[in-house]
Amino acid sequence: MDKFTTITGIAAPMPLVNIDTDMIIPKQFLKTIQRSGLGKNLFDEMRYTQDGAEIADFVLNREPYRKAEIIVAGDNFGCGSSREHAPWALLDFGIRCVISTSFADIFFNNCFKNGILPIVLPQEAVAVLMEDAQKGGNARMIVDLEAQTVTTSEGQSFGFEVDPFRKHCLLNGLDDIGLTLEKAASIDTFEARAGLLRPWV
Template identity: 50%
Template sequence: MEAFKQHTGLVGPVDRVNVDTDAIIPKQFLKRIERTGFGQFLFFEWRFTEEGAEIPSFDLNKPRYQGASVLISRANFGCGSSREHAPWAILDYGFKVIIAPSYADIFYNNCFKNGILPIKLSEEQVEDLFQRTAQHEGYKLNVDLENKTISDDYGLQLSFDLDEHRRQFLLQGLDDIGLTLQHEDKISAYEAKHLDRLVVKA
C-alpha cells in the first residue's frame, strides 16, 4: 500500500446525508474478484440513467469536478452493508481523501486498510467546504497527514484529529498484512521452534 503523507487535490462534492455502501457501489457490480475496476461503477445509480447516459445534474458528472481526488459529503457516510468494495470503488475512481462529519464504523475502518484518509470535521466546517467548493471553480485542498492540517489557497487553515495508530498505518503505507510482516523474523523464529517440536526424531 502506498504511504500517505500529504495530498493536494481537486474537491468533488456529494451533498447527501446517509450515503450508504449500496449507493457507493451497487450490488450488481460485486461479482469482480479483483480489487480494481470498481471506480467506473462508483455512485452508478446517481451518475447514470437506466439507459447508461450520464445525469448532468449529479455533481461528479460536471466538467469542473473531473479528476477530483478529495471527496466531501455529509453525515453518516458509508452506512449500510459492510462491503469492502465501497472503499475499493472510491479509491479506484481516484479519491484519496474523504471529508465528512461522521462515518459508519466498518466503512471508516476499511478506508485505512485501503489507503484512503477519512477525515472527520464538524458539520459547520464541512458546510464551509461545500460553500468554498461551489464558489471557486477548480477548488483544491491540501491535506497534510503528518501535521493533521487542511488548507486551501484562500486562507483556510483547519486541523483534524485522528487516532495515532491509524495515522501511522497510512504514513507508513501499511495494511494488516504489512503490519504483520513487520514481525516476520519473530514469526519465522516461532514457526521454526515449534516445527522442531513436531518433527519425530528417528
C-alpha cells in the same frame, strides 16, 4: 497499499446526507473480489441513466470533478451494509480522502484498511470546505495527514483527530498484510524454532 502523506487536489462537493454503501457501489457490482475496476461503477445509479448514458449534472461527471481526490460530504457517509467494495470503488476512482461530520463505523474502519483517510469535522468546518469545493478546479484543497490539517484554497485551516496507530499505517502504506510482513523476521525465527522443537508437526 499506497502511502498517504499529503494530498493537494480537487474536492468534489456532495452535500447529500446518509449516502449509503449501496449508493456508493450498487449490489450488482459485488460479485468480484478484485479491488480494481470498480471505479467506473462508483455511484453508478447517480452517475448513469438506465441505458448507460452519463447524467450530466452529477458532480463526478463534470469537470474538474472527474479528477477529484477528495469528497466533502453530508452527514452519516457510508451508512448501510458493510461491503468493503465501497472503499474499493472510491479508491479505484481516485478518491483518497472523504470529509464529513460523521461516518458509519464499519465503512470508517474499512477506509483505513484500504488507504483512504476519513476525516470527521464539525458542521461549521464542513460547510466552509463544501463552499470551497464548489469553486471548481482552481480551488485545490490540501489534506496533510502528518500535521492533521485540512486547508482550503484560500488558506483557512482546520485540524482533525486521527487514531495514532491508523495514522502510522496510512503514512507508511501498511494494510493488515503489510503489518504482518513487518514481523516477517520474527515469524521466520518462530517457525524455525518450532520446527526443531516439534519436527512431527
